[in-house]
Amino acid sequence: MAIPSLARVKCSDCPIRHRAVCARCDEDELQILESMKSYRSFAAGEAILWRGEPLSFVASLVSGVASLSKTMEDGRTQMVGLLLPSDFIGRPGRSRIEFDVTATTDVTLCCFDRKPFERLVDETPHVAQRLMELALDELDAARDWMLLLGRKSAREKIATFIEMLARRSRGTEPVPDGPIQLPMTRDQIANYLGLTLETVSRQFSALKKEGVIDFTDRRRFEVRDIIALQDATGDDADGGILS
Amino acid sequence: MAIPSLARVKCSDCPIRHRAVCARCDEDELQILESMKSYRSFAAGEAILWRGEPLSFVASLVSGVASLSKTMEDGRTQMVGLLLPSDFIGRPGRSRIEFDVTATTDVTLCCFDRKPFERLVDETPHVAQRLMELALDELDAARDWMLLLGRKSAREKIATFIEMLARRSRGTEPVPDGPIQLPMTRDQIANYLGLTLETVSRQFSALKKEGVIDFTDRRRFEVRDIIALQDATGDDADGGILS
DNA sequence: CGCTCGGTTGATAAAGATCAAGTTATGTGG
DNA sequence: CCACATAACTTGATCTTTATCAACCGAGCG
Known part of the structure; x- marks a missing residue:
């Protein structure tokens, strides 16, 4: 069950202050959000x-990883x-969602009741703009x-997934080049990549045998050969540099 | 080459008036858009x-079909x-896009220069809201x-595609139950569904042999057995009724 | 201690890709 | 208007990739 948490972090001290739906808000607007929010x-x-x-609340993900899935x-x-963290759950103007939202790891949400939040969106361009972004x-x-x-092979899918995790955690993890945590089981990874868990396991093993990555534990790995990894993704070498 | 069309349709007579980015605009707002737009x-x-x-313009698709693709x-x-028709091309706040946009059939766009349009979005909540939707x-x-x-078989993909076309054209086509036009080649359909063109062709043939659909011509077909078709999509029977 | 859950590895099967001819339309120039 | 060229499509044979089925391993827990 969801445990309403009483812990109150001030918005100005919030770890996702500058990336979440409140990113563009000024101090006054933050005050309003502060009074509306509750943690779960x-x-x-x-x-x-x-x-x-029926969607009774919308929320920002404060910590942990959650997933959207269709069955x-x-x-x-x-x-x-x-x-x-900083991603938003829920839609202005929609009372239902077309997928399940599940906590993949332990998760903390910063929640707002839907109706008052929608009113706020209409009146606060900073929130509406950020929501759009x-x-x-x-x-x-x-x-x-x-x-x-649609188009990548199992190997490319796994390499892309690992590369994404590595790139993402470079910002979040305490040790920038240390081991990276897999936030999900093989089965969940398979569901993310459109594969079976056996194929996921085999591709991990293959990349390990080739010395591209190394598992310190079944849920923790290090990238040994970043060039080979990027090569295996099938993406452009300079992918994203133009953007 | 893009031929700037001189034909001017009044916004109030526009076929996509109530569905495009201008859907929520009142008469005054429409005036402003009217003065900014040009057809291509x-x-x-x-x-x-x-x-x-670099993205110099944004646009609403007035007629025809266009596709977004990654290579x-x-x-x-x-x-x-x-x-x-009524779909929007381009993004507020972004000067580039991460995919190619191609005319699949002959296409007419209602274009706006990007910079002035972005200013308009900031000042016109009706436009911003519609863009969000x-x-x-x-x-x-x-x-x-x-x-x-990620999860559907070739047969399910084709059935889903056909069912989508059938449902969509029910609104647009002159004869509601008549033949439906395929707006793209087998190759393009394959690229849409993550298949090869041969597999697309084979699945069409299979559905035809089973009497589910019938081709009057290679680019035109009729649905003979809608129940069997929906069955073949793999979707919930009542999919969407809840929404 | 033995169960269960998550994971690995192997053998086999099936779906779809690939390779290779053909066939039917749609033009286009003579 | 016809002959021919070309693009779009179909169909068949074969090969590859990944799914499926199955056995087993090891860590954590009651």
Whole structure:
């Protein structure tokens, strides 16, 4: 069950202050958000929101990793998004969502009741603009993932996934070049990449045998050969430099 | 080459008036858009925008079909979006796009120079709100497509594609139950669905042999058995009724 | 201590890609 | 208007990749 957390972090001290939906807000606007917010925590594996369920709150992800996924009648599932700190859950103007939101690791959310938040969005261009940016970023990420799902080989998918984790944690992790934590099980990785867990395991083993990565533990690895890794992703060498 | 069209349709008579970026605008706002807009036409196959190229204009698609696609170094291509009348091209706050935009059929665009348009967005909540809705709709569509690309079989992909075309043209086509036009070649369909053109052709043939669809011509077909078609998509029978 | 869960590895099967002919349209120039 | 060229499409044979089925391993926990 979700445990409403009483711990109160001041918005100005919040770790996601400059990236979340409040990024563009000034002090006055922050005051309003401060008075509306409440924290909730979810344990790894817990459902945060179910597909189709009425959406009573929206939230910013403060810490941990959550995932968006779609499941077919026969059980096939596809992850359609990975939420990291500062990502937003919920939509202005929509009372339901079309996918499940699940806590992948232990998660803390900064929640707002939906109705008051929507009123705020209408009145606060800074919030509306930031929400727009976040939506467009998600759209770009979704499109990159479509290329991966539709056209990349298993090896390329795994390499892309690892490279993404490595790049992302360079900002977040305490030791910049140290071991990287896999925030999910092989099965969840498979659902993210459109593979089976066996194929995921085999590709990890192959990259390990080639000396590209090295596992210190089943959930923790280090990149040994970043060039070979980027090569294996199938992406342009300078991918993103133009942007 | 793009031929700047001199034909001027009044916004109030525009076929996409209530669905495009201007949907929520009142008469005064429409006046402003009217004075800023210009039409451009592109022939089937022509490039509208290249990935990475500076974005000088944004536009609404007035007629025809355009596609967004990403291409890897070795030529593998994945379509990441299909633009239909009323869809928007370009992003507020971004000077480049991360994919190619191509005219799939002959296309007419209602264009706005980017800079003035961005100023307008900042000053006109009706436009900003509509842009947000359009972006969220695209995001939902992208996520549905991720499930298709990652988890559906070739047969399910083709059935989903046909069902989507059928549903969509029910609104647009002159004869509601008549033949439906395929707006793209087998090769383009393959790039949309993450398949090869041979597999696309084979699946069409299979559905035809089973009497689910019937081709009146290579680019025109009729749905003979809608139940069997929906069955073959792999989606929930009531998919979308809840939304 | 033995169970369970997450993970690895191997053998086999199936789906779809690839390679290779052909066939049907759609032009285009004579 | 016809002959021919070309692009779009279909179909078949074969090969590759990844899924599926199955056995097993090791860490953590009741």
